[in-house]
Amino acid sequence: MSADEARRVLVTQARREADGVVSLTLSDPDGRELPAWEPGAHVDLVLPSGAVRQYSLCGHADDRYSYTVAVLRETGGRGGSAEVHDTGLVGRELTIRGPRNHFRLVDAPGYVLLAGGIGITPILSMARRLAAGPAPWLLCYGGRSAASMAFTGELAALSRGRVEFYPEDEAGRLPLERILADLVPRTAVYVCGPPGLIAAVQDCAGKLFPEQDLHLERFTAAPDAQPRADGDAFEVELARTGEVLEVPGDRSILDVVRDARPDILSSCEEGFCGTCETKVLAGDPEHRDTILTEADRERGATMMICVGRSRSPRLVLDL
Template identity: 50%
Template sequence: MTTPTQLRVTAVRAAAQDVVAVDLALPDGGDLPAWRPGAHIELRLPSGRLRQYSLCGDPADVGTWRIGVLREPRGRGGSVELHELARPGALFMVRGPRNHFPLTSAPSYLFLAGGIGVTPILAMVRAAAGRGTPFTVVYGGRTRSTMAFADELTAVAGDALTLLPQDEAGLPDLPRLLGGVNADTAVHACGPAPMLAAVERECARLGLADRLHLERFTAGDDLETAYDAAENRDFDVQLARTGGTLTVPADRRLIEVLRDAVPGLSYDCEKGYCGACETRVLGGTPEHRDSVLSEEERRAGRTMMICVGRCRGDRLVLDL
């Protein structure tokens, strides 16, 4: 669904402390678009907030999409709003699915999940189990009561799953876990920024960076410091659909300039990690500053995250 579609909440249940599982379906009960593990959808809340949630149900269930939502009282308000409004019969505008965290093809897998990062991992584990592909899952959380979908993950993974509540077992022993990875094993990780940073460092130390695939729910520390704003330059952006051309000064972000001219832009985090503002590039060479696109996607230059991206030349043409 490239354009927003109205979906109805069909079921809500507690998945853990402060986590609810929400089932969504078309009001007429029709089939939803197909999706693969790692995909996410974007919900527009009544407040106007846009939030992305990984699909964690079964892709074979063509009539239902399931998401897991952690209530974060100190967040930006979206999770609290959804927790308050998600009741059977409630309607939400939804866009998607999109997938920047696909399950790669590999002879075996190591899945690392932290907190609510278990949602895309659950779908991946289900797929690997269905294919008969060997895998290991390590799932960490603050306490057992906060670890969503643990029972469901246990039912699918069995003895291949290790649960690590931090108050009982401490933090995962990454050198041991990653040091035992076989040459043909792909590593998929999703969780809080400190966990992912630790996984990245250990994979780099062990020479496993090319086998690591991860998804961020918050900006990594490097996103704030990797680019020196003093090196920014002015550039023009042509809007292919509206026909206008705007100048983006060195001291303003692309999305700030676009917001002044294009109503209804889709964006959320404004830090380059959520993927909500992904926009097609029709001309020019984007300078990618996000943590969503793969290296292959960056080289292709067909899309960019307009909240943090800029232009390597003097002009961009966007599908806006």
């Protein structure tokens, strides 16, 4: 079984990590090893209701027998976080797909990690990895209050780097201009958190460090995301069945494929979560997601079919 195929996992533990944050420990029901992963990876978790949500892996990457995810209860969200918090999941089997990773640590002479709220989840595994290596690094973590900030004890104990905490009710927001001023050239900057934090970092990047390596992980669509379905009609061939489907200009590939494959996983349908990432076997995809790097787009090996379209008359997908 490949890492990207659906698999069953057993919820072996649920633990409160901070106000409004609970972690789940997931293991193979038969005690087998789980697929290896690297910091920045996430899994798609299918909840008992059938809802699909993406959660960053925040456990120890060298633990091959369990995954850990942490979930913030979101007031006014789509209901997935409430389901995690309010449903007795310990002892139940759930389905996951992955791990998949579009937020990998790159080789760099130094690192700055910026986390806002539940955005600490992928950053935590990165900090662990960097703490075991020689490169200098700095982690700055902001939240509404100290009580709402998860994993602070473990982060404070990490060595070979610096960790700074900014509970907003005590210290204000992350002082980005101070943090990002005078970086060593080619420092890799990683940021995960709410849209306001990401926008502020991008603004600082344009002013302070245009030559630095900036990596973003979003929980919502980018403000300038392109329309979900807008363009000329084209065909999609499903390679596994040979079906050829017409994708009109006012429907997405996902919409059309779902008619033939109602079991296909999707979640955000706005191009930022990666659940519907699909291999492209032939054709020229037009990428409209906010996940893939420019190098990924040039390779054209995968696409997010919830927002992507085609520049060629036909796309052949591994479906």
